[in-house]
Amino acid sequence: MKSPSPPSLYTNVVYLFTCAVKAHITYIGYTSRHLLTRVEEHTDLTKNTKSHVKSHILACDGCRNADVSFDDFTVLKHYSSEMDCKVGEALAIKKHRPFINKQLFANGASMILNIWT
Numbered sequence: 754m755k756s757p758s759p760p761s762l763y764t765n766v767v768y769l770f771t772c773a774v775k776a777h778i779t780y781i782g783y784t785s786r787h788l789l790t791r792v793e794e795h796t797d798l799t800k801n802t803k804s805h806v807k808s809h810i811l812a813c814d815g816c817r818n819a820d821v822s823f824d825d826f827t828v829l830k831h832y833s834s835e836m837d838c839k840v841g842e843a844l845a846i847k848k849h850r851p852f853i854n855k856q857l858f859a860n861g862a863s864m865i866l867n868i869w870t
Contacts, residue, residue, distance in 0.1 A: 761789035761823060765832040767841045769851070770795065770806050771825060774815025780806050780853035783842040785835040792823050805853055 765785050772778035784791035795806035798817075810816040829845055832838045846854045 760828050761787065761792075763788045763828060763831055765835060765838045767829045767832070767838060767845050768792075769827045769829050769845075769849075770853075771827070772809065772813060772816055773819035773821055773825060774813065777852060778809065778813075779849070779851035780809070781829065781842060781845045781849060781851045782806075783838040785838060788826070788828065789823060792826050795826075796821050796823075809853055 764787055765783075766788050767781065767783045768788060768791075770780040770782070782791070794800070794802045795804045796810065798807065798811065810821050830841055832841055
């Protein structure tokens with residue numbers, strides 16, 4: 754029998770980031786790659802990768818001081834395909850209304866949400 758993979762190796766997931774200080778500040782995203790790879794892009798402040806979570810961490814003293822890690826990310830759902838992930842992400846954002854995503858949608862950055870708004 755095959756043993757289950759650890760969450761860090763999951764692919765095609767919708768995930769939730771929660772601010773280390775203010776629990777109402779959240780972000781929902783998806784990745785078709787290993788979740789750990791995406792989390793490292795969000796949390797590695799030394800690399801020049803664009804990330805709205807990284808922008809929040811840099812602006813939030815509490816997150817910088819708390820040393821945000823994989824533990825600050827939660828898998829909301831594991832999907833079988835990238836397209837299912839994209840739809841699942843949009844539905845999760847519509848349902849939970851995460852603070853960071855609200856700001857993105859206001860600026861037009863999350864266009865797939867236009868399907869359900």
